[in-house]
Amino acid sequence: MSFDLDRIDRNILNILQKDSRISNQDLAERIGLSPPACLRRVRRLRESGVIVAEVALINPRMVGRYINIIVEVEMVRDQLDIYDAFKRKMDAAPEVTQCYQVTGEVDFLLMLLVEDMESYEAFTRKYLATDANLAKFRTLISLRRDKFSTAVPL
Missing domain, CATH: 3.30.70.920 (Lrp/AsnC effector binding domain/regulation of amino acid metabolism (RAM) domain)
Known part of the structure; x- marks a missing residue:
């Protein structure tokens, strides 16, 4: 089971894997999307199960x-x-x-x-x-x- 990811989805995921606390506004700016479009994509990635959790990594x-x-x-x-x-x-x-x-x-x-x-x-x-x-x-x-x-x- 895989999910079809385009270039924008991959960019979003790469950024979120490094810093899931980034604001939607900052993420949208880095990706080159409007904040509402970016938020829709992130929600779709969560709802589809591509993003399974957002956690704090502890030393x-x-x-x-x-x-x-x-x-x-x-x-x-x-x-x-x-x-x-x-x-x-x-x-x-x-x-x-x-x-x-x-x-x-x-x-x-x-x-x-x-x-x-x-x-x-x-x-x-x-x-x-x-x-x-x-x-x-x-x-x-x-x-x-x-x-x-x-x-x-x-």
């Missing part, structure tokens, strides 16, 4: 989340109900910022943000070590984050 270190962890998870067997149960469990885990079901040697790739290693150990005990459908998991600790973006290339 994790400023709120005590110092460690980025990547976890590879392998389930005991390929079964939809097992996958669905695991996805629900990861959705409920506040440490998990992203959960991907992937192809290859592992079944899931998790991105976590935690305060410290004790927090990660508590997470593994609560969500991973006790899951009978989980065959194994591997932890990768990020030494630093060199690139991070929420922008979708247009």
Whole structure:
């Protein structure tokens, strides 16, 4: 399912991905549209589901989340109900910022943000070590984050 975007829509989205707090007046000026026409386009992008949310991005270190962890998870067997149960469990885990079901040697790739290693150990005990459908998991600790973006290339 895709939405037909023209050059103006792409320009609007590129600007909003960098600064969603820009006023409609400023956005219209940068795009070269009248403010009412710009507002109509932004509303259409929201209503159609192209724009799904407008959020504040927080510096994790400023709120005590110092460690980025990547976890590879392998389930005991390929079964939809097992996958669905695991996805629900990861959705409920506040440490998990992203959960991907992937192809290859592992079944899931998790991105976590935690305060410290004790927090990660508590997470593994609560969500991973006790899951009978989980065959194994591997932890990768990020030494630093060199690139991070929420922008979708247009």
